[in-house]
Amino acid sequence: xxxxxxxxxxxxxxxxxxxxxxxxxxxxxxxxxxxxxxxxxxxxxxxxxxxxxxxxxxxxxxxxxxxxxxxxxxxxxxxxxxxxxxxxxxxxxxxxxxxxxxxxxxxxxxxxxxxxxxxxxxxxxxxxxxxxxxxxxxxxxxxxxxxxxxxxxxxxxxxxxxxxxxxxxxxxxxxxxxxxxxxxxxxxxxxxxxxxxxxxxxxxxxxxxxxxxxxxxxxxxxxxxxxxxxxxxxxxxxxxxxxxxxxxxxxxxxxxxxxxxxxxxxxxxxxxxxxxxxxxxxxxxxxxxxxxxxxxxxxxxxxxxxxxxxxxxxxxxxxxxxxxxxxxxxxxxxxxxxxxxxxxxxxxxxxxxxxxxxxxxxxxxxxxxxxxxxxxxxxxxxxxxxxxxxxxxxxxxxxxxxxxxxxxxxxxxxx
Amino acid sequence: xxxxxxxxxxxxxxxxxxxxxxxxxxxxxxxxxxxxxxxxxxxxxxxxxxxxxxxxxxxxxxxxxxxxxxxxxxxxxxxxxxxxxxxxxxxxxxxxxxxxxxxxxxxxxxxxxxxxxxxxxxxxxxxxxxxxxxxxxxxxxxxxxxxxxxxxxxxxxxxxxxxxxxxxxxxxxxxxxxxxxxxxxxxxxxxxxxxxxxxxxxxxxxxxxxxxxxxxxxxxxxxxxxxxxxxxxxxxxxxxxxxxxxxxxxxxxxxxxxxxxxxxxxxxxxxxxxxxxxxxxxxxxxxxxxxxxxxxxxxxxxxxxxxxxxxxxxxxxxxxxxxxxxxxxxxxxxxxxxxxxxxxxxxxxxxxxxxxxxxxxxxxxxxxxxxxxxxxxxxxxxxxxxxxxxxxxxxxxxxxxxxxxxxxxxxxxxx
Numbered sequence: 001x002x003x004x005x006x007x008x009x010x011x012x013x014x015x016x017x018x019x020x021x022x023x024x025x026x027x028x029x030x031x032x033x034x035x036x037x038x039x040x041x042x043x044x045x046x047x048x049x050x051x052x053x054x055x056x057x058x059x060x061x062x063x064x065x066x067x068x069x070x071x072x073x074x075x076x077x078x079x080x081x082x083x084x085x086x087x088x089x090x091x092x093x094x095x096x097x098x099x100x101x102x103x104x105x106x107x108x109x110x111x112x113x114x115x116x117x118x119x120x121x122x123x124x125x126x127x128x129x130x131x132x133x134x135x136x137x138x139x140x141x142x143x144x145x146x147x148x149x150x151x152x153x154x155x156x157x158x159x160x161x162x163x164x165x166x167x168x169x170x171x172x173x174x175x176x177x178x179x180x181x182x183x184x185x186x187x188x189x190x191x192x193x194x195x196x197x198x199x200x201x202x203x204x205x206x207x208x209x210x211x212x213x214x215x216x217x218x219x220x221x222x223x224x225x226x227x228x229x230x231x232x233x234x235x236x237x238x239x240x241x242x243x244x245x246x247x248x249x250x251x252x253x254x255x256x257x258x259x260x261x262x263x264x265x266x267x268x269x270x271x272x273x274x275x276x277x278x279x280x281x282x283x284x285x286x287x288x289x290x291x292x293x294x295x296x297x298x299x300x301x302x303x304x305x306x307x308x309x310x311x312x313x314x315x316x317x318x319x320x321x322x323x324x325x326x327x328x329x330x331x332x333x334x335x336x337x338x339x340x341x342x343x344x345x346x347x348x349x350x351x352x353x354x355x356x357x358x359x360x361x362x363x364x365x366x367x368x369x370x371x372x373x374x375x376x377x378x379x380x381x382x383x384x385x386x387x388x389x390x391x392x393x394x395x396x397x398x399x400x401x402x403x404x405x406x407x408x409x410x411x412x413x414x415x
Numbered sequence: 416x417x418x419x420x421x422x423x424x425x426x427x428x429x430x431x432x433x434x435x436x437x438x439x440x441x442x443x444x445x446x447x448x449x450x451x452x453x454x455x456x457x458x459x460x461x462x463x464x465x466x467x468x469x470x471x472x473x474x475x476x477x478x479x480x481x482x483x484x485x486x487x488x489x490x491x492x493x494x495x496x497x498x499x500x501x502x503x504x505x506x507x508x509x510x511x512x513x514x515x516x517x518x519x520x521x522x523x524x525x526x527x528x529x530x531x532x533x534x535x536x537x538x539x540x541x542x543x544x545x546x547x548x549x550x551x552x553x554x555x556x557x558x559x560x561x562x563x564x565x566x567x568x569x570x571x572x573x574x575x576x577x578x579x580x581x582x583x584x585x586x587x588x589x590x591x592x593x594x595x596x597x598x599x600x601x602x603x604x605x606x607x608x609x610x611x612x613x614x615x616x617x618x619x620x621x622x623x624x625x626x627x628x629x630x631x632x633x634x635x636x637x638x639x640x641x642x643x644x645x646x647x648x649x650x651x652x653x654x655x656x657x658x659x660x661x662x663x664x665x666x667x668x669x670x671x672x673x674x675x676x677x678x679x680x681x682x683x684x685x686x687x688x689x690x691x692x693x694x695x696x697x698x699x700x701x702x703x704x705x706x707x708x709x710x711x712x713x714x715x716x717x718x719x720x721x722x723x724x725x726x727x728x729x730x731x732x733x734x735x736x737x738x739x740x741x742x743x744x745x746x747x748x749x750x751x752x753x754x755x756x757x758x759x760x761x762x763x764x765x766x767x768x769x770x771x772x773x774x775x776x777x778x779x780x781x782x783x784x785x786x787x788x789x790x791x792x793x794x795x796x797x798x799x800x801x802x803x804x805x806x807x808x809x810x811x812x813x814x815x816x817x818x819x820x821x822x823x824x825x826x827x828x829x830x
Contacts, residue, residue: 027431037458038456194486221429
């Protein structure tokens with residue numbers, strides 16, 4: 001079953017809102033094993049909507065409309081579909097009653113045009129609106145299934161999950177279930193990752209493998225289809241195993257887990273406390289951890305030492321080190337990490353020093369980064385990086401690398 | 416000129432992301448006076464994309480593509496358009512150089528498939544990508560203008576505003592100029608602001624006045640149309656004057672200026688240094704300032720004192736104060752502000768302590784916030800707040816209030 005979502009509303013074409021309805025419905029349809037091949041957005045214009053419907057009829061066998069079911073003149077989705085399908089619009093008495101009840105309850109005067117919302121396509125199954133006035137509809141005409149939903153997400157979303165999904169399941173009968181899994185990688189580029197698993201991607205069919213890159217991270221979305229959920233899951237497991245065998249060292253998490261989430265979870269379960277000394281990142285690392293509730297059990301504090309003066313005064317960094325090797329150096333990173341661990345009396349001290357730009361510093365080019373990690377009484381480790389990109393891009397990826405290296409160390413301890 | 420936006424990417428059809436690119440571009444095109452009649456989303460599938468292009472050619476004279484310009488196999492927007500238009504793809508040497516530079520800088524190995532990103536449609540004007548590798552394109556073929564942009568918003572948005580808009584202006588020639596201006600307010604609610612200028616909003620025509628609320632801030636977008644830019648600007652000036660006469664005290668900036676930008680600018684021009692002691696905000700304030708280039712002249716550092724232990728050890732907060740009044744108290748806020756000013760030897764010390772939630776602390780309810788400001792040798796001021804909302808919402812608005820109060824103090828000094 002090939003689906004298309006037609007969203008009706010000039011506010012979308014003016015950019016006043018994003019088309020989150022199409023996103024929501026696409027997710028829901030994927031779960032039901034229905035392929036969505038097109039999203040279309042058209043304004044509150046009957047003739048352009050009619051054109052869009054005719055194009056859709058030529059390529060889709062499920063057409064889902066959102067928006068344009070309201071009481072005002074520019075709500076004309078129902079009317080246009082009725083014309084195209086040669087169907088009448090008839091009053092739905094239940095819908096009319098609930099509209100009248102609504103106005104009674106809110107003690108507001110019901111204007112004539114509100115009755116318009118109770119009109120439905122003749123022969124359609126009416127989908128109740130438990131969070132608004134305009135009902136939805138589902139009907140099949142000449143092998144094409146049409147569904148109509150109101151535009152406001154707080155009406156559409158529950159209407160689809162409560163009534164829409166079951167209407168669809170009836171229409172399509174037994175379907176293949178779709179299981180998908182997102183693998184999250186860090187420390188490897190998108191093209192590098194794709195090269196490593198090129199043959200897997202080329203031969204992909206079930207599951208499919210879709211890479212997506214963002215801020216130095218790469219995700220792989222695996223999607224498997226099968227009548228049996230168990231089998232679909234097993235297909236995912238098998239493909240994941242093949243991928244992990246090649247690039248497993250860069251896999252850090254699943255789904256929407258971020259590196260910071262992962263780090264917080266590891267620190268919490270290991271009951272380890274952390275403190276940070278941040279120069280170029282200026283608090284970004286600590287802010288990311290303290291954003292999460294439960295941070296107070298793990299984060300004792302952090303020092304943003306943005307100047308040499310503060311590095312010396314607050315963190316007792318050796319003046320000689322700063323003068324000979326500079327603030328952006330392996331030695332300074334090491335001292336910062338171990339000194340902040342002592343100052344804040346934590347199990348772990350992590351430091352970030354480097355050049356975020358826009359201009360070089362100490363003769364060191366933009367993107368030079370040192371990350372120090374002092375873990376319990378073990379010798380302090382320092383990692384050096386050369387990053388490209390904007391000032392903020394460098395800061396963000398520096399923090400991600402910090403989480404990445406610290407996670408590696410924590411995992412080595414446990415293994 | 417009738418525009419259509421074709422977004423290419425299966426992640427959109429799977430509902431993994433919303434089509435915010437179409438929203439962004441629609442807003443931008445509206446500003447240029449260009450009507451957008453359709454949004455289309457199609458997956459990473461060459462034949463369906465080809466169909467979509469042909470439909471679009473039959474109804475639009477500006478077709479803007481987003482996505483599918485990357486290095487991987489499923490990036491096929493350029494290739495498909497080239498086939499439909501019967502154009503060759505040629506290497507753009509500038510693009511290739513910047514891609515090679517990127518890999519040199521990051522000392523990463525450049526895989527073959529990255530070269531693909533330097534291919535452009537022959538005869539097209541290349542739009543530079545200052546935030547990524549794949550360049551954009553603009554070209555006109557048989558009265559239809561085609562524009563191609565990369566999918567990642569952080570690449571597309573600046574590419575459109577920096578290079579895309581001027582390409583379009585050349586294409587469309589003289590039009591009614593649209594001038595718009597965004598006024599930014601803090602410390603007044605949206606509904607109160609609207610009440611204050613209700614009559615202006617009701618009688619608006621040219622300029623139009625559009626209020627928008629977000630994270631405790633309210634913005635008013637004024638948009639004026641006229642053939643003459645000067646006249647359009649004058650219309651904006653007049654309306655702004657009427658608004659400022661009523662709610663000017665809450666106006667803090669224009670355009671995309673944030674409270675942090677404004678604060679940084681004031682501190683820089685007054686040559687004042689600042690240090691912070693952050694408890695509930697966990698580094699959010701300092702991170703916001705250090706995000707901006709030039710921060711090192713202003714920000715000496717900051718202490719994230721997330722535990723009582725760190726408040727005592729690093730900032731010498733009186734144990735008695737913490738025991739009798741608690742960490743979330745006016746006295747602690749005051750001590751934190753003046754002590755951090757001394758510790759970091761700055762002109763200004765600012766402190767944030769409070770309860771971000773999810774649960775209450777020291778018997779004080781979620782949303783209790785104290786902000787301390789120690790300015791030179793003046794007595795420390797403490798501002799207390801009761802904020803509602805999520806943990807992160809409270810943290811974000813706490814920082815904004817901190818900037819707001821400090822800006823007030825700085826402005827009083829100058830006046």
